[in-house]
Amino acid sequence: MNGQDQNQRGHWGSKLAFIFAATGSAIGLGNIWRFPMVVGKYGGAVFVFVYILAVALVGFTVMLAEMTIGRHTQRNAIGAFEKIKPRTPWKIIGALGLLTSICILSYYSVIAGWAVGYFVKTVSGTFKGGITSQLSEQIYTNFVSNPLMTTVCFFAVIGITTFIISKGVQSGIERWTKILMPVLLLLILYLAIKALTLPGAGQGVSFYLKPDFSKLNGTVVLFAFGQAFFSLSIGMGIMITYGSYISKSDNLVTSAGWVSFSDTLVAFLAGIIIFPTLFAIPGIEPTAGPGLVFKVFPLIFSKIPGGNFFGILFFTLLLVAAITSTISLLEVSVAYFIDERNWSRKKAAYLLGGFAFLLGIPSALSSGGMKLFTDIDFMGKFDIIFANISLAVGALLICIFVGWIWGIKKPVEEVRSGNPRFKIRLLWLFSLKFFSPIVLIIILIFIKKIITG
Numbered sequence: 350m351n352g353q354d355q356n357q358r359g360h361w362g363s364k365l366a367f368i369f370a371a372t373g374s375a376i377g378l379g380n381i382w383r384f385p386m387v388v389g390k391y392g393g394a395v396f397v398f399v400y401i402l403a404v405a406l407v408g409f410t411v412m413l414a415e416m417t418i419g420r421h422t423q424r425n426a427i428g429a430f431e432k433i434k435p436r437t438p439w440k441i442i443g444a445l446g447l448l449t450s451i452c453i454l455s456y457y458s459v460i461a462g463w464a465v466g467y468f469v470k471t472v473s474g475t476f477k478g479g480i481t482s483q484l485s486e487q488i489y490t491n492f493v494s495n496p497l498m499t500t501v502c503f504f505a506v507i508g509i510t511t512f513i514i515s516k517g518v519q520s521g522i523e524r525w526t527k528i529l530m531p532v533l534l535l536l537i538l539y540l541a542i543k544a545l546t547l548p549g550a551g552q553g554v555s556f557y558l559k560p561d562f563s564k565l566n567g568t569v570v571l572f573a574f575g576q577a578f579f580s581l582s583i584g585m586g587i588m589i590t591y592g593s594y595i596s597k598s599d600n601l602v603t604s605a606g607w608v609s610f611s612d613t614l615v616a617f618l619a620g621i622i623i624f625p626t627l628f629a630i631p632g633i634e635p636t637a638g639p640g641l642v643f644k645v646f647p648l649i650f651s652k653i654p655g656g657n658f659f660g661i662l663f664f665t666l667l668l669v670a671a672i673t674s675t676i677s678l679l680e681v682s683v684a685y686f687i688d689e690r691n692w693s694r695k696k697a698a699y700l701l702g703g704f705a706f707l708l709g710i711p712s713a714l715s716s717g718g719m720k721l722f723t724d725i726d727f728m729g730k731f732d733i734i735f736a737n738i739s740l741a742v743g744a745l746l747i748c749i750f751v752g753w754i755w756g757i758k759k760p761v762e763e764v765r766s767g768n769p770r771f772k773i774r775l776l777w778l779f780s781l782k783f784f785s786p787i788v789l790i791i792i793l794i795f796i797k798k799i800i801t802g
């Protein structure tokens with residue numbers, strides 16, 4: 350990489366800026382939209398239980414591995430593998446990551462577009478004066494099946510993302526995340542307390558937190574792991590790309606630990622808002638799927654004082670959280686085209702953003718906007734292929750690469766720079782070499798059965 354590329358790539362201003370950006374990538378719709386959706390669909394508390402194990406035992410391991418590769422090589426997701434093992438097929442891991450990130454970006458931005466639509470609805474007073482669950486269902490269905498509205502909102506999200514990325518890492522990403530993520534956390538905490546004090550919330554709490562282990566099966570495990578990778582933004586090289594901007598004196602273990610912890614905390618609190626509300630105000634099923642969060646949040650806003658204000662604040666922050674994730678999804682490919690293909694940042698951002706937009710149109714139309722895409726559930730299929738299967742494959746290959754191919758000495762040395770004692774070294778290596786790959790292989794072997802079964 351020459352000096353000019355260095356300038357094109359940009360750098361984090363400080364350690365904190367990296368942490369905020371990585372946390373910003375991790376925290377997003379995955380925590381607030383997707384987590385409650387899959388918990389509701391796949392058994393409630395037992396899912397939460399497996400999810401936490403997945404984050405702690407496998408997710409953290411892979412995140413630290415990705416950051417280590419990134420900082421060691423100072424390269425993008427494909428270039429990093431090429432640098433460590435030149436002229437070998439290992440860079441396919443990076444290529445798979447690029448493909449996955451653009452595909453996830455395409456439908457993720459559709460959902461972020463729904464948040465734009467709900468923001469506009471809240472501002473214009475649609476939910477003012479309280480609504481019933483029935484009305485909430487109706488508002489949701491009318492909105493997502495409107496092809497023009499959903500596509501325009503989707504376009505807005507891709508447009509904002511592309512614009513920020515075209516301006517570069519530092520000025521783009523840092524500014525957003527520093528102030529707004531803590532505000533989001535406070536708001537979510539407040540709403541969680543409100544939800545817990547709704548009359549009849551108890552049933553929701555036990556659905557969410559009292560595991561019924563007879564519901565434990567392969568599907569729960571598959572989706573819990575997929576959700577963990579999705580939520581942590583791992584398995585596709587995002588943390589390689591972001592890690593490539595970290596300074597050598599930073600502590601990678603605490604960085605990975607912090608990102609995993611805060612991401613899990615936000616998802617957990619989102620569940621604390623959704624499930625008690627859902628049971629306290631009956632009419633919407635936990636298995637409602639992609640619409641769950643959009644149907645339930647307006648209900649809680651209609652139950653608390655100043656609800657409209659909190660609604661506006663919530664959808665604004667949800668959108669910010671989503672955008673800090675979409676920019677990370679786009680940055681993976683943009684960094685590659687800048688580093689390896691000598692494209693300018695602008696050209697890479699606009700071309701790839703435009704591509705993601707075209708790719709996302711079927712998803713935008715798959716919730717009733719167009720019969721063909723609705724019938725095949727285009728977005729649902731994309732989500733399973735990329736968020737569950739592809740991320741698990743990516744995570745598996747990263748474990749194998751760092752644990753077996755790179756040779757243990759180099760990654761351990763890399764982590765030690767900035768963390769000389771590296772206390773959890775043996776645990777990490779055990780998970781990286783044995784535990785995580787074995788779990789992932791088992792999941793992948795059973796995937797077909799689970800999905801068709």
Ligand code: PHE
Pocket residue numbers: 374375376377378379380453578579580581582583587674675677678
């Ligand atoms: N982790 C993000 C979220 O939870 C989504 C995402 C997935 C971002 C994969 C980047 C990569 O919203």
